[in-house]
Amino acid sequence: MIQATRYHDICAGHRVVGHEGHCRHLHGHNYRIHFTCEANRLDEVGRVIDFGVIKDTLCAWLERNWDHKFLMWMEDPLMDKLLRGAAGKEMGLVGVPFNPTAENLGAYLGEDIAPKLLDQYHVRCVRIVVEETRKCSATWEICR
Numbered sequence: 001m002i003q004a005t006r007y008h009d010i011c012a013g014h015r016v017v018g019h020e021g022h023c024r025h026l027h028g029h030n031y032r033i034h035f036t037c038e039a040n041r042l043d044e045v046g047r048v049i050d051f052g053v054i055k056d057t058l059c060a061w062l063e064r065n066w067d068h069k070f071l072m073w074m075e076d077p078l079m080d081k082l083l084r085g086a087a088g089k090e091m092g093l094v095g096v097p098f099n100p101t102a103e104n105l106g107a108y109l110g111e112d113i114a115p116k117l118l119d120q121y122h123v124r125c126v127r128i129v130v131e132e133t134r135k136c137s138a139t140w141e142i143c144r
Helices: 052-066 102-121
Strands: 003-013 028-040 071-073 093-097 125-129 137-141
Touching: 003 052, 028 052, 028 071, 028 102, 052 102, 102 125, 102 137
Parallel strands: 003 071, 071 093
Antiparallel strands: 003 028, 028 125, 125 137
C-alpha cells in the first residue's frame, strides 16, 4: 500500500457534554486535521491521489461545514436554548450527531464523509488525525 497525507487548518468551537473540566464550557480550537489516503498502486502519473484533490474534496468540506462554526451535539441540553429558529444558523451553530470530541470528529470524517467524497478517485482515507492543539490530538484509523 502507498499513502499520501495532506492537512488542513480550521477554527471551530465546541463543548464536550459530560466533561469533568473546562471543556464542558463553550470554547474553541485552531484545529489541524490530517487526511491520509491510500491506494493499492500509483496512478499513471505516479501518485496515490493528487494533493489538490484532497484539498478540493476533504479540505473544502471542512471549510464549508465546520470552519468558523460552533459544533454542538444535537442531544446537548443547551442545543434548544441556542438554536431557536434561524438564530442558530446565523450564529454559525452546526448540529452534529455525536458529542464533538476530537475522537468523534475524526471517526465521523473517516466513516461518513471521506468515503463519499473520495469514491470516484479509487482511494480510501485510512487515517485522520484531529489536532485540537499542538499537544493534543486524536487519531482515527480504518480497521483492517
